[in-house]
Amino acid sequence: QTTLNLSSWLPPSHPIVANMIVPWAEEVEKATNGNVTVRILPKPLGKPPAHFDIAKDGLADITYGVHGYQPGRFALTKAVELPFLGDSATATSVAYWRIYQKHFEAVGEHRGVKVLGLFTHGPGNIFNSARPVEQLSDLDGLKIRVGGGVVNDVAKAIGATALLKPAPESYELMAAGVADGVFFPQESIKSFRLTDLVKYGTIVPGGLYNTSFFLVMNPRSFDNLSAADQEAIMSVSGEHFAKIAGKGWDDADAAGNAAMMEAGVTLIQASDAMVTEIKAKTAEIEQAWIEEANAKGLDGAAIMAELRAEIAAASGSN
Amino acid sequence: MASRNKIEEIRSARWALRILQSAAGALLFAMMVLTFIDVWGRYIFNSPLAGAFEITELMMATLIFAGLPLVTVQREHVSVDLLDFWMPKGLQIVRDNLINLLCAGMLGILSHRLWLKAVEQVSYGDQTAALNIPVAPVTFFMSFSTALSCAALLFMTAATLRDSFSSD
Amino acid sequence: MLESLVGFAALLALILLRVPIAFAMGLVGTVGFAYMVNWHAALAMIGTVTYETGLAYTLSVVPLFILMGNFVTRAGLSQELYDAANAFLGHRKGGLAMATVVACGGFSAVCGSSLATAATMARVSMPSMKRFGYSDSLAAGSVAAGGTLGILIPPSVILVLYGIMTEQNIGQLFMAGVLPGLLGILLYLGAVRATTWLNPKAGPPGDRMPWSERLRALRGVWGVIVLFLLVMGGIYGGIFTPTEAAGIGAGGAFLFTLARRKLTWASLSEILVQSVRTTAMIFSVLIGALMFSNFINIADLPTVLTNWVQSMDLSPLMVLMFVIAVYLVLGCILESLSMILLTVPVFYPMIAELVFPGVPPEMVLIWFGIVVVVVTEISLITPPVGLNVFVLRGVMPEVSTGTIFKGVTPFWIADIIRLGLLIAFPAFATLLPTLMG
Ligand code: NA
Ligand code: NA
Numbered sequence: 001q002t003t004l005n006l007s008s009w010l011p012p013s014h015p016i017v018a019n020m021i022v023p024w025a026e027e028v029e030k031a032t033n034g035n036v037t038v039r040i041l042p043k044p045l046g047k048p049p050a051h052f053d054i055a056k057d058g059l060a061d062i063t064y065g066v067h068g069y070q071p072g073r074f075a076l077t078k079a080v081e082l083p084f085l086g087d088s089a090t091a092t093s094v095a096y097w098r099i100y101q102k103h104f105e106a107v108g109e110h111r112g113v114k115v116l117g118l119f120t121h122g123p124g125n126i127f128n129s130a131r132p133v134e135q136l137s138d139l140d141g142l143k144i145r146v147g148g149g150v151v152n153d154v155a156k157a158i159g160a161t162a163l164l165k166p167a168p169e170s171y172e173l174m175a176a177g178v179a180d181g182v183f184f185p186q187e188s189i190k191s192f193r194l195t196d197l198v199k200y201g202t203i204v205p206g207g208l209y210n211t212s213f214f215l216v217m218n219p220r221s222f223d224n225l226s227a228a229d230q231e232a233i234m235s236v237s238g239e240h241f242a243k244i245a246g247k248g249w250d251d252a253d254a255a256g257n258a259a260m261m262e263a264g265v266t267l268i269q270a271s272d273a274m275v276t277e278i279k280a281k282t283a284e285i286e287q288a289w290i291e292e293a294n295a296k297g298l299d300g301a302a303i304m305a306e307l308r309a310e311i312a313a314a315s316g317s318n
Numbered sequence: 319m320a321s322r323n324k325i326e327e328i329r330s331a332r333w334a335l336r337i338l339q340s341a342a343g344a345l346l347f348a349m350m351v352l353t354f355i356d357v358w359g360r361y362i363f364n365s366p367l368a369g370a371f372e373i374t375e376l377m378m379a380t381l382i383f384a385g386l387p388l389v390t391v392q393r394e395h396v397s398v399d400l401l402d403f404w405m406p407k408g409l410q411i412v413r414d415n416l417i418n419l420l421c422a423g424m425l426g427i428l429s430h431r432l433w434l435k436a437v438e439q440v441s442y443g444d445q446t447a448a449l450n451i452p453v454a455p456v457t458f459f460m461s462f463s464t465a466l467s468c469a470a471l472l473f474m475t476a477a478t479l480r481d482s483f484s485s486d
Numbered sequence: 487m488l489e490s491l492v493g494f495a496a497l498l499a500l501i502l503l504r505v506p507i508a509f510a511m512g513l514v515g516t517v518g519f520a521y522m523v524n525w526h527a528a529l530a531m532i533g534t535v536t537y538e539t540g541l542a543y544t545l546s547v548v549p550l551f552i553l554m555g556n557f558v559t560r561a562g563l564s565q566e567l568y569d570a571a572n573a574f575l576g577h578r579k580g581g582l583a584m585a586t587v588v589a590c591g592g593f594s595a596v597c598g599s600s601l602a603t604a605a606t607m608a609r610v611s612m613p614s615m616k617r618f619g620y621s622d623s624l625a626a627g628s629v630a631a632g633g634t635l636g637i638l639i640p641p642s643v644i645l646v647l648y649g650i651m652t653e654q655n656i657g658q659l660f661m662a663g664v665l666p667g668l669l670g671i672l673l674y675l676g677a678v679r680a681t682t683w684l685n686p687k688a689g690p691p692g693d694r695m696p697w698s699e700r701l702r703a704l705r706g707v708w709g710v711i712v713l714f715l716l717v718m719g720g721i722y723g724g725i726f727t728p729t730e731a732a733g734i735g736a737g738g739a740f741l742f743t744l745a746r747r748k749l750t751w752a753s754l755s756e757i758l759v760q761s762v763r764t765t766a767m768i769f770s771v772l773i774g775a776l777m778f779s780n781f782i783n784i785a786d787l788p789t790v791l792t793n794w795v796q797s798m799d800l801s802p803l804m805v806l807m808f809v810i811a812v813y814l815v816l817g818c819i820l821e822s823l824s825m826i827l828l829t830v831p832v833f834y835p836m837i838a839e840l841v842f843p844g845v846p847p848e849m850v851l852i853w854f855g856i857v858v859v860v861v862t863e864i865s866l867i868t869p870p871v872g873l874n875v876f877v878l879r880g881v882m883p884e885v886s887t888g889t890i891f892k893g894v895t896p897f898w899i900a901d902i903i904r905l906g907l908l909i910a911f912p913a914f915a916t917l918l919p920t921l922m923g
Contacts, residue, residue, distance in 0.1 A: 005523075005784065042788045042835060045531070045780050047538050057530030058523065059780075072445035072452070141364055148447025161364060164371055164448050166543070169727070172655060177724025178360075343758030346549055346765075350740065353550070353733025357726045371543055379540030381549065385766025388759070394767050395506035396821050402504070413503065421509045431533030457537055 002036050002229075004221060007060035009044040009051060014191055016213075019248030020119075021064065024215075024241055031232035036225065038062065048166075052216065056112040061221040067212045068149030075292045076104045077212040079307055080120045081150035082289060083282045084206035084275075086311045089253070090246030092210060093119035095310035097242040103303050107296050110214070114222040116233070117215035117241035121185045122253040123207025124151065127198045128181025129174065132268055134202070136277050145170050145179040150285065151209040155183060157281045170194060183208060186260065187252035195263040204270045204278065215241060331473075334466070335388065342384035349377045369448035376446070379456050383463040390467040391474075395421075411482065418475045425468035432461035490787040493518045497778065498819065507824050508774035515777030522784045535776045539769065543729065547646050549765040550732035551598035554641075555606075556757045557739035558596045558713065561748050564606045566706030567592040572614070573695040573703035580682035580689030582618055583628035584675050586611040590632025591671040592707065594639035595714040596739070598646075598732075600822070600866055604633025604874045612882060614692070621688040622885045624681050627893025630874040631674055631900075634863035637822075639667035641717055641735065643768075644826055644862060646728070648855045651827075652834045655852075656728035657721045658919040662852050665914045666860060669907065673900035681896050713738055722922060768823060775827035782832060792836040802840040806909065809833050810861055817865025821873055826862060842912065849916040856915040857908060864901045867894045 006025070010017050017040070025038035045054050051065035052073075067074040068081070080096045096118050105115070126133050128142055136158050144160040146152050147167055155162040163179050167188070173179035174197040182194065185207075189198055215237070222230060260267060270278075286304065293300030356370035367373075389395060402410060436457035445452050493514050500510035512532070520528035539545070558564070571585035571592070578584060590607050597603050608629045615625040637644040640660035649656040682689040695703070717735040720726045726734055743749050782788070795805050816825055837854045845853050866874040869891045878890055908914050 041783055042786065043779075043783045043831060045783065046534055047542070050534050050538050053530070053534055057534065058527040059519075059531050059534070068447070070442070070444055071447040072443040072450070143360065143364070143366070152447060161366065162368075163360075163366055164369065168653065169729075172657070172727055175655075176657070176721065176727055178727055339759045339762075340755070342762040343755055346553060346758050346762055349546065350550060350553060350733050350736045353546075353730050354737040357720075357730050357734055361725050374546050375541040375543050378542065378546050378549070379537075381762055382540050382766050382769045385762040386770065388763050389766045389770065392763065394763060395508055395770060396767065396824075397504050397506045398501050398819070398821070399504055401502055417503075417505050417509075420513070421506065424509055424512060427529070428532055428536060431529055432536060435533045435537055453541075456541070460537065460540060 001034075002225060004036060004038050004061040004217075006038050006040050006062040007045040007051060007054050008040050008064070009046075009048045012040075015187055015248050015252035016064065016245075019252060020241075020245045021215075023248075024117075024236065024244055027236040027240075027244075028233055031236050032229045033232075035229050036233065052113065052214070055216045055218050058218040058220060060218075062116070062215070062217045064213060064215045066147075067214060068147060068151075071148050074109050074212075075289075076107060076109055076296065076298070077118070077214075078150050078289055079293070079304065080212050081210045082286050082304075083154060083204075083208055083278060085120075085123075085210060085308070086206055086315060087123055088246065088315055089120055089122040089210075089249035090243060091311045091314035093242035093246035093249075094239055094314040095307055096120060096212070097239045098310050099303065099307050101238075102306075103298055107298070110216065112219070113216040114219045115214065116217050116237040117245065119213050119215075119242050119245035119249070120210040121213070121249045122187060122210075123204065124183050124185050124209040124211070125204050126181065126202040126208060126270075127184060127189060127194070127200070127265075129197055129199045130180050132200045132202070132266060134268065134271065135274050136281070142180040143178070144181045144183060145173050146183050147211070149211075151183055151211070153285045153288075154209050154282055157285060158278055159281075167192065171197070174198070185211075185249070185253055186256035187249060188256070189265075190256040190259040191252070195259050195265065198260070198265055201260065201265055201267045202270050202274075203267060205275060208278065213245070215245075331470075335391065338384045338387060338463070342381045342388070345377050345381040345384065349374060349381070352377075369446065369451075372446040372448060372451070376451065376453070376456050380459060383460045386463050387467045387470055390421075390425075391470050411478065415475050415478060418471045422468045422471035422475070425464050425471065429461050429464035429468060432457055432464060436461060487785070487787060487790045489518060489522060489785040490782050490790075493778070493781060493785070501819070506770075507821060508770035511771075511774035511778040511824065511828070515774070515779070515781045518781035519777070519784060522781065531780055532777060535780065536773050539773045539776060544646075544650050545769075545772075547598075547641075547729055547732035548643055548768055549761055550736045551641050551643055551646075552602070552764050553757070553761040554713075554732065554736040554739045555597035555599055555602045556761050557736065557743045558593075558710075559602070559606045560753060560757055561709065561739065561743040561746050563596065563707075563709050564589070564593050564610045566703075567710060568607070568610045570700075570703040570707045572692070573700040576692035577694035579686065579691050580624070580678040582611070582615045582620060582692050583624050583678045583681075583689050586615070586625075586628045587632040587671055587674040587678065590629070591635050591639060591667065592710055594635040594637075594667065596641075596710050596717075596735075597636055598641045598643040600634050600636035600863070601873055601877050603636035604629055604877045607633060608878055608882070618692050619687075619690055621685070621893070623889045623893030624678070624688045625893070626875075626878050626882070626885055626890040627681075627895075627897055628674070628678060630867050630872070630878050630890060630894050631677070631897030633874045633877070634866045634901075635667055635670055638663045638670060638856070638859050638863060640664065641732070642859070644822070644859055645855060647772075647823075647826060648830060648858065649728075651830050652838075652851050652855065654855060655919075658852055658922070659855050660718065660721070660728065661918040661922050662856050662915040663859065664918055666856050666904065666908055669904055669914060670860075670863075670901075673904050674897055677896035677900040681893075709742055713742065771821075771823050772827060775824055778828060779831050788832050788835050791832060792839065795836055796839075802842050803909070805836065805840060806842070806857070809837070810857070810905070813858070813861040814864065814868075817861060818868050820865070822862045822865055825865060826858065830858065845912045845916060846920065849912075849920065852919055853908075853912050853915045857905070860901065860905050860908060864898065864905075867891075867898060867901075 049069035051063040055063040067077040139160045290300030356367045360366040439454040567589040571588040575581045575584040645659045
């Protein structure tokens with residue numbers, strides 16, 4: 001009978017907690033026949049960027065977090081954040097787990113923790129309060145809030161004025177008019193209460209970017225469990241969790257879309273011409289990733305091709 | 319108070335404090351100027367400073383920890399002297415020294431933990447998001463200034479003890 | 487639950503033994519965390535908490551608002567505020583004390599800290615109250631109480647910390663503080679009136695100023711108005727965020743001080759270093775409090791408390807009364823910053839779940855923030871540990887602490903009335919933020 005503490009930095013209503021962590025915790029309890037329960041702490045034990053270390057150092061047994069919050073530490077995980085990987089978070093997340101096991105795990109970027117799962121959110125899009133963005137030149141002069149990592153590079157490449165600020169400040173920045181827009185998946189417009197501030201959205205087929213997340217556990221806490229419990233936990237984690245998490249994001253994106261419709265946000269599809277334009281301007285970001293992967297002794301170009309193939313395969317099987 | 323003056327009698331300590339003061343003051347001023355330029359640059363010229371956010375963070379940490387030894391030496395940590403009126407003077411001195419040692423011990427441990435954190439940051443290659451500035455040097459500085467505060471407390475305790483023995 | 491209570495008891499014991507509050511909280515937090523988890527995790531925790539608190543972007547408002555207050559003091563704005571208030575009120579019975587209260591309110595609009603407000607206004611207003619033969623207790627009481635307005639009238643360091651802890655919009659919190667702040671000034675004026683009614687010798691009238699003098703004195707306060715409008719207007723005009731407002735306010739105050747030729751290299755350096763020291767002191771308390779609250783968190787106190795309240799089936803107002811009672815008691819002993827840092831994380835999850843009459847659901851935590859700040863203001867002037875009173879003792883050592891606490895009593899009653907009004911009519915806090923969207 002073990003209780004594992006999980007430090008959560010998002011509110012209980014957020015899709016990651018409500019649609020992913022809570023269902024997963026229930027499955028853990030069921031799979032271990034009630035031997036292991038996961039307790040979500042009432043408050044996080046640190047700020048979002050600290051959550052990898054919080055599991056590594058054993059402050060809590062389990063945490064989730066965003067790789068990009070610790071720039072410099074994770075390079076390979078940026079593969080799944082690149083533009084045009086697909087429209088389904090489920091497919092991307094499942095493919096991500098497979099590629100991780102096959103290629104990334106041995107490199108040891110996650111050393112110090114037991115990786116239980118990896119996943120991405122749905123395709124990132126362009127939202128703003130000023131005007132419909134039908135071509136990239138419409139972004140000129142718009143101040144866009146972005147997080148760190150690939151989305152920051154993308155924003156710079158396509159000519160937006162990027163404001164690098166923490167995601168929870170989005171509402172304040174847009175409400176005050178400091179930022180004109182955000183790059184977010186559709187879900188975040190709802191969960192960060194931006195539905196009334198955003199007037200126009202441009203949906204980019206395949207996604208302008210993604211965000212890479214982890215679900216990790218303290219290795220000593222994991223080793224202290226019986227072999228049967230360990231196996232039971234892993235049976236509902238890994239690829240299984242990638243499916244839970246991906247579906248959680250996809251459902252949340254649908255809910256975000258509905259909320260925007262209701263609020264009267266004008267949503268347009270990016271034209272083929274605009275997609276071509278974005279592809280041309282962001283090609284070097286993917287090239288930069290390939291070189292980083294090569295520097296770590298991997299075949300970056302081949303892995304990117306394999307990742308795309310896995311995503312296509314996973315999309316087909318859904 | 320007496321032991322604080324003792325610290326300032328040592329030339330190297332006096333210089334260290336003076337350097338910390340100037341550096342911390344300059345950092346605070348720079349932080350103000352940075353926000354000023356960032357905001358008006360964004361508002362008037364539509365060009366925010368890239369990474370103003372993360373530079374502010376690094377400056378914050380540096381200025382707070384540059385201030386820590388100053389606060390420690392000046393005995394400006396908030397404390398409550400509620401029960402002092404019924405505690406005999408001699409007992410108060412003993413207690414103050416014990417508290418100094420306790421605080422010094424805590425600062426020593428904290429300094430060590432920050433050192434370990436900095437070493438770990440070097441090995442992970444942690445850096446800032448926009449400007450790719452390595453964060454470890456700031457953590458090393460935090461560790462250093464915490465150690466300095468610890469040393470100052472130890473010195474102050476030693477000075478009081480020496481005084482009380484020599485006055486006997 | 488039991489662990490948390492033992493922790494709180496140990497903390498109080500250490501604080502009463504005069505262990506610096508920051509260290510007491512850090513020690514109990516670390517040992518408690520080690521007891522609940524293990525030593526390895528506890529030691530890692532102190533490194534992580536210290537590092538990430540140091541690098542907190544949103545907390546950069548703390549040194550910058552302190553810097554702003556220090557520049558404004560140097561610029562001499564406090565003197566002009568007092569002169570202006572005096573020109574209008576000085577000839578009344580207790581008029582100089584009334585002017586002190588009004589000037590404190592005005593100074594609060596450009597200074598984020600209560601201690602700084604009390605210390606500054608004491609230097610400005612004490613000499614003339616002495617000259618006109620004011621009783622020590624009324625003179626000191628009006629400064630100590632007026633000074634508490636510093637954390638309620640925006641900008642306010644305490645409101646910023648509350649906003650960060652509870653994830654509330656800091657701009658809205660600032661707006662919410664305005665009307666209760668004005669209400670506080672009015673009630674404090676009433677307290678002065680009551681004091682002089684009971685004892686006319688406590689506050690003899692000063693000189694009456696002709697209207698020409700009054701209007702001239704009024705011209706001196708434009709600096710305060712400009713700085714206040716710069717900060718609040720910038721936030722609401724979409725030019726900058728509340729986090730950035732502190733930097734803009736400090737920059738504006740710097741330019742202002744410079745323009746008045748009040749700045750030398752030496753005084754600039756002194757202001758900067760003083761601000762850094764205050765910042766380091768506050769952050770030591772902050773880091774210690776975060777260590778302690780990690781322990782409370784892992785010991786599950788907030789959840790236990792929330793469940794207990796639900797199981798007792800108390801009405802929301804009863805819960806609020808309970809919380810306020812805890813604050814009033816803690817406020818006697820604890821210093822204001824650590825009190826907020828320790829208690830808000832414990833109480834706000836519980837309050838957020840409740841429905842209060844007259845409070846829109848999205849405004850509950852904004853309103854609660856103002857309630858918390860008002861009870862914190864009370865803690866600044868209640869014995870035995872009232873920091874504003876201590877500040878005054880530093881400025882005028884010849885007046886006994888007992889005299890000051892006695893002089894503060896009518897103001898304390900005014901505070902309790904204000905608290906009652908704020909609970910009976912939450913619109914005092916919620917009206918402006920609702921109007922401003
Ligand atoms: Na204020
Ligand atoms: Na008190």
